[in-house]
Amino acid sequence: MHNSPNSLAFNDGWQYAPAPESTDHISLEKQFDLFIGGKFVAPEEGRYFETINPATEEQIASVGLATQTDVDRAVKAARKAFAGPWSKMKAAERGKYIYRIARMLQERSREFAVIESLDGGKPIRESRDIDIPLAAAHFFYYAGWADKLEYAFPGRNVAALGVAGQIIPWNFPLLMAAWKIAPALACGNTVVLKPAESTPLTALKLAEIVQEAGLPPGVVNIVTGAGETGAAIVNHADVDKVAFTGSTEVGRIIQRALAGTSKKYTLELGGKAANIIFADAAIDQAVEGIVNGIFFNQGHVCCAGSRLFVQESAVDEVVRKLKDRMETLIIGDPLDKNTDIGAINSAGQLETIESYLSLGREEGAEMYQSSCAVPERGYWCRPTIFTGVSQSNRIVQEEIFGPVLAIQTFRTLEEGLSKANNTPYGLSGGVWTDKGAKIFKMTQKLRAGVVWANTFNKFDPTSPFGGYKESGVGREGGLHGLDAYLKLEAR
Amino acid sequence: MATAADRVPVAKTYKIYIDGKFPRTESGRYFALEDDDGATIANICRGSRKDFRNAVVAARNAFGGWSGTSAYLRGQILYRIAEMLEGRQEQFVAELVQQGLSKRKARNETEAAIDRLIYFAGWSDKYQQVFSSVNPVSSSHFNFSVLESTGVVSIIAPDESGLLGLVSNVAPAIVGGNTVVVLASEKLPLCAISFAEVLHSSDVPGGVVNILTGYRAELTGQFSSHMDVNAVIYCDADAEIAASIQQQAADNIKRVIARVDVDWNKTSAQHPYLIRDTQEVKTTWHPIGS
Numbered sequence: 001m002h003n004s005p006n007s008l009a010f011n012d013g014w015q016y017a018p019a020p021e022s023t024d025h026i027s028l029e030k031q032f033d034l035f036i037g038g039k040f041v042a043p044e045e046g047r048y049f050e051t052i053n054p055a056t057e058e059q060i061a062s063v064g065l066a067t068q069t070d071v072d073r074a075v076k077a078a079r080k081a082f083a084g085p086w087s088k089m090k091a092a093e094r095g096k097y098i099y100r101i102a103r104m105l106q107e108r109s110r111e112f113a114v115i116e117s118l119d120g121g122k123p124i125r126e127s128r129d130i131d132i133p134l135a136a137a138h139f140f141y142y143a144g145w146a147d148k149l150e151y152a153f154p155g156r157n158v159a160a161l162g163v164a165g166q167i168i169p170w171n172f173p174l175l176m177a178a179w180k181i182a183p184a185l186a187c188g189n190t191v192v193l194k195p196a197e198s199t200p201l202t203a204l205k206l207a208e209i210v211q212e213a214g215l216p217p218g219v220v221n222i223v224t225g226a227g228e229t230g231a232a233i234v235n236h237a238d239v240d241k242v243a244f245t246g247s248t249e250v251g252r253i254i255q256r257a258l259a260g261t262s263k264k265y266t267l268e269l270g271g272k273a274a275n276i277i278f279a280d281a282a283i284d285q286a287v288e289g290i291v292n293g294i295f296f297n298q299g300h301v302c303c304a305g306s307r308l309f310v311q312e313s314a315v316d317e318v319v320r321k322l323k324d325r326m327e328t329l330i331i332g333d334p335l336d337k338n339t340d341i342g343a344i345n346s347a348g349q350l351e352t353i354e355s356y357l358s359l360g361r362e363e364g365a366e367m368y369q370s371s372c373a374v375p376e377r378g379y380w381c382r383p384t385i386f387t388g389v390s391q392s393n394r395i396v397q398e399e400i401f402g403p404v405l406a407i408q409t410f411r412t413l414e415e416g417l418s419k420a421n422n423t424p425y426g427l428s429g430g431v432w433t434d435k436g437a438k439i440f441k442m443t444q445k446l447r448a449g450v451v452w453a454n455t456f457n458k459f460d461p462t463s464p465f466g467g468y469k470e471s472g473v474g475r476e477g478g479l480h481g482l483d484a485y486l487k488l489e490a491r
Numbered sequence: 492m493a494t495a496a497d498r499v500p501v502a503k504t505y506k507i508y509i510d511g512k513f514p515r516t517e518s519g520r521y522f523a524l525e526d527d528d529g530a531t532i533a534n535i536c537r538g539s540r541k542d543f544r545n546a547v548v549a550a551r552n553a554f555g556g557w558s559g560t561s562a563y564l565r566g567q568i569l570y571r572i573a574e575m576l577e578g579r580q581e582q583f584v585a586e587l588v589q590q591g592l593s594k595r596k597a598r599n600e601t602e603a604a605i606d607r608l609i610y611f612a613g614w615s616d617k618y619q620q621v622f623s624s625v626n627p628v629s630s631s632h633f634n635f636s637v638l639e640s641t642g643v644v645s646i647i648a649p650d651e652s653g654l655l656g657l658v659s660n661v662a663p664a665i666v667g668g669n670t671v672v673v674l675a676s677e678k679l680p681l682c683a684i685s686f687a688e689v690l691h692s693s694d695v696p697g698g699v700v701n702i703l704t705g706y707r708a709e710l711t712g713q714f715s716s717h718m719d720v721n722a723v724i725y726c727d728a729d730a731e732i733a734a735s736i737q738q739q740a741a742d743n744i745k746r747v748i749a750r751v752d753v754d755w756n757k758t759s760a761q762h763p764y765l766i767r768d769t770q771e772v773k774t775t776w777h778p779i780g781s
Binding site: 137154155156248251252253255256258259260267269424439443444447448449450451452453454455458460462463464465466468469470471472473475478479480488490 | 627730731733734737741744746764772777778
């Protein structure tokens with residue numbers, strides 16, 4: 001499809017043969033129990049819920065629904081492990097268990113990648129090259145901290161908190177489990193983790209690894225369920241720490257629920273990141289950055305670059321090239337190695353995204369979607385951009401969590417900056433320019449916890465991640481991520 | 492009746508401090524501060540919600556400039572505050588004595604407040620080096636994390652330590668580039684306003700520190716719920732009030748910092764983690780390549 005005389009033709013000249021990743025090496029039980037005290041145990045009330053493949057709408061497995069009683073059992077198991085073997089163990093030995101998890105994850109990485117893509121709909125290229133390797137790297141990084149914690153906080157003694165209750169989202173299921181579990185264990189805590197109800201499988205497979213790695217029973221407990229299960233964890237009297245990643249709306253509820261308790265908490269919440277393109281940027285690279293910023297993982301990314309700001313003199317070129325590039329994106333089977341954009345994670349999320357697409361048009365913005373074919377079954381959303389939007393539009397202010405980009409322009413650096421900072425969120429941001437001084441001016445003035453200059457959506461276990469303002473409290477990753485799981489006391 | 496030779500002393504009007512100015516409370520209300528014998532020492536402004544809002548606006552306006560000043564300059568300004576306080580020691584000792592402290596305790600508190608300012612002045616260009624990091628990411632990027640000020644911080648200052656408690660909470664917040672709105676001790680409010688005069692003559696830009704006096708029961712809710720305040724510090728709330736502060740703070744995911752049961756007289760009550768409490772970690776990535 002040609003958008004302008006200068007556009008590039010890809011799809012009519014290049015046909016990709018299907019290249020699906022094989023699934024015959026995957027073993028998935030039909031039914032998963034809860035992982036409590038080192039064993040898989042049936043939920044007390046015997047209820048299970050289905051997890052489906054969002055690309056086919058077919059059921060993959062049924063998963064135990066943890067009630068308050070089950071959460072209580074899990075917390076008790078975690079408390080027992082904390083009071084017993086885990087606290088008594090030498091820190092270096094604790095670290096070796098975490099190293100084991102990292103190694104076993106690496107060994108089984110392809111299996112995990114396939115399950116991640118089946119359960120969550122993300123392209124295999126991403127689960128294979130990003131999610132799973134990063135999860136393993138996270139365990140490897142924090143394993144080494146276990147016996148070095150006294151060097152992390154000058155002038156302070158450090159101590160574990162106890163039992164950590166952890167609730168994670170569906171956009172990076174295994175990676176978020178790693179972000180939560182690895183530092184918690186390295187700091188000497190035990191955990192009760194709840195994966196998201198639409199993507200529980202890789203966390204349960206991780207439980208198998210925890211079991212095989214021989215961790216003392218109860219150090220890691222995995223309970224599955226939806227909001228009620230999460231609330232039972234947050235409100236449990238014997239939990240010392242709550243770590244949550246999810247929406248700002250739920251984060252607020254959790255912060256309120258924890259008022260009046262002595263529980264420590266970290267919240268990784270929503271975002272509406274600005275991705276700012278100056279006219280002097282390397283435009284082709286910037287266009288790649290825009291695509292990576294908003295279409296990576298179907299836009300199910302809290303730090304997605306969902307607000308694009310282009311310097312006025314470059315906007316025509318950027319939008320033209322962006323449309324051309326969108327036209328080359330392949331949407332479809334998450335297990336196909338050629339797929340760029342996989343399935344939307346759930347029917348509910350697709351509905352949310354579609355309601356924003358209608359809203360954007362009602363607000364008077366102009367919508368453009370690429371023309372690629374989408375499969376008949378499953379949940380899909382074509383890459384979408386909106387132009388002609390204003391600061392007050394809801395599609396500019398609210399987190400959509402889908403492949404939907406709102407494009408605005410600016411003339412001066414100050415205007416770009418003030419528009420970019422005009423949001424209650426402050427998780428991440430991006431700047432594209434070839435001028436070093438301008439980069440630092442912008443990265444200093446953007447009120448956000450992670451800023452990518454001439455790149456976007458990069459992650460690493462050594463690199464702290466977390467938000468300003470309503471995007472959350474606390475950091476995960478790196479040395480700074482240890483703080484979330486330790487008591488600091490005067491020496 | 493005083494004779495012609497006697498001089499009538501001039502009593503001071505204690506006003507609040509907003510945006511580098513000393514207005515009376517917009518509400519026109521006051522409460523009488525009394526000594527142990529029930530005699531009025533001074534009429535104190537009973538600050539209102541509107542005063543607080545005005546102070547937040549001033550603090551927000553001052554934030555961009557103050558957070559952008561160099562660490563060296565912030566250090567010098569804190570040092571300057573200490574210099575000004577040193578020169579006015581006698582006034583602070585007298586006020587503390589008026590409010591019931593012994594002469595010795597009053598002197599100790601004043602000296603400790605001066606020394607605490609010097610302590611935090613010295614941290615201005617050092618805490619960043621202690622708490623920041625260069626992160627060895629495995630991809631080809633230069634990646635580093637630095638601290639940046641959280642923003643506008645509301646401080647409900649300790650009720651039992653009118654000068655030292657106030658200074659111990661304001662200094663670490665502003666040395667880190669935040670701007671603050673402080674609720675002074677309700678019991679011991681005199682020094683807070685005199686300290687505002689010290690700030691006023693110390694090159695602290697207007698709006699960086701705003702100080703209100705008033706009833707805690709009336710103002711605590713405003714301090715914890717305002718949507719343009721990024722962090723709230725409280726120093727001696729009972730369990731119920733602490734819970735309500737935490738709850739209201741959730742409206743805009745404020746950072747909540749509790750500093751209860753701290754003996755501000757001890758040197759262990761001064762450390763750079765007090766600065767870090769109102770800092771955000773920012774991580775920046777840039778590719779390494781050509």
